[in-house]
Amino acid sequence: MTESHDDKDDHHQDELGHASSYYVILEEAIRVLLIEKGVFTAQEVETQIDGMDSRSxxxxxxxxxxxxxxxxxxxxxxxxxxxxxxxxxxxxxxxxxxxxxxxxxxxxxxxxxxxxxxxxxxxxxxxxxxxxxxxxxxxxxxxxxxxxxxxxxxxxxxxxxxxxxxxxxxxxxxxxxxxxxxxxxxxxxxxxxxxxxxxxxxxxxxxxxxxxxxxxxxx
Amino acid sequence: MTGVHDIGGQDAGPIDLSDHALSSFDQRVDAMLMLLVHPNRGAFRVDALRRAIESYRQQDYDSLSYYERWLGAVRKLVVEQDILSEEEIAAKIAELKAQKVGG
Known part of the structure; x- marks a missing residue:
């Protein structure tokens, strides 16, 4: 079953703004699928993250x-x-x-x-x-x-x-x-x-x- | 009529000046979005991301963190663009959960 958009109350971020466990796993799922489909590579994600530091x-x-x-x-x-x-x-x-x-x-x-x-x-x-x-x-x-x-x-x-x-x-x-x-x-x-x-x-x-x-x- | 995002001029409390570094979750969502909107891939444009974020219901817009809002919008757009299906996403979430339980 797909996750309903009405059940988000169970997975709000905590008070410090950390992502809830639901969103953490959603991020991993989407990233892994996009890598499997060849939209981007795992290496490109890493490079993009490293590049964030060069703009400051x-x-x-x-x-x-x-x-x-x-x-x-x-x-x-x-x-x-x-x-x-x-x-x-x-x-x-x-x-x-x-x-x-x-x-x-x-x-x-x-x-x-x-x-x-x-x-x-x-x-x-x-x-x-x-x-x-x-x-x-x-x-x-x-x-x-x-x-x-x-x-x-x-x-x-x-x-x-x-x-x-x-x-x-x-x-x-x-x-x-x-x-x-x-x-x-x-x-x-x-x-x-x-x-x-x-x-x-x-x-x-x-x-x-x-x-x-x-x-x-x-x- | 103004949307949930159109908050310029509203009353609000004091500004929290503390600087917190992006979490690894935040960084990954940021990186994924930048890669998707890059013209080399052109999965969708920043304008589409804005539409998706601006169409959140008030309670979601208010309760989700900044990068959770981004991720929810990315999910909506990759499905809209037929890059992924909701079924694939749900199946992958179940698979990842099972892996974590199995250790």
Missing amino acids: PAVGSMIVAKAWTNPDFKAWLLRDAVEAVSSVGVDMNNQPDLVVLENTAEIHHVVVCTLCSCYPRAVLGVPPAWYKGREYRSRVVVDPRGVLEEFGTYLSDAINVRVIDQTADRRFLVLPSRPEFTDGWSADQLEALITRNSMIGTAIPLTPAQLKAETATQS
Whole structure:
């Protein structure tokens, strides 16, 4: 017999969001069948999982740091992000369009996917759990400043906050403003200041003092 | 009329900022979906995945985890596209369960 869709109450995920045993076995069944039918191979599944690690916020940080230190690259990035990021080795084949939004002293951008979880995966990897959750998706569009405060981000009233809703076909990456007191820093040094959330817009980059404090606690 | 997924602007509680890494289940579902929608295979498109996810009933949309929703949608779409049948899936689930009991 096929599993009825009305008996799901027996196999909800637990409170930590771990998949229920029903879904774990369903995943295995579908994967094994698709491998048996030659839709894909077990090796391709493994390769795909390994490849997930190659797309991470480190890619975004590298791009932002390059934009901060190279005005020509920054202009290119804002004009044609797909071409610009491809030029530094990001594989944009079969990826949705990418647009970069520049934060300035007047405008702060924050991105969301109210309908689901569209995210600039090509340059940031998979989205964090909160990005996919009901609370962020529901609230950031009506109370962006309140939401940013929950992330510990307090913006001056003089800054205009723009919330951008992602689409399936076009993804947005935030280019945060370069922090003060970083004159003369190399792109490599700057990368350490560029957090994932600063490229989503729920945070701003670390200051040199914050980086120093963070490094001190870790060692 | 808005669908179950169309939640922008609704009231909701505080945001859980904790970062949890994807489980191996999450990773496998993610990988399977990416392989299926890749143009080399073209089992279905992301738009079809969206339709499947957006057509969940409210109680399922709310109670399933993110990747459980994806997996349920993949199941619906591979059946719709005649890649797998519900009977094959049920038989494979029974076979896997029997293997696990048998150790």
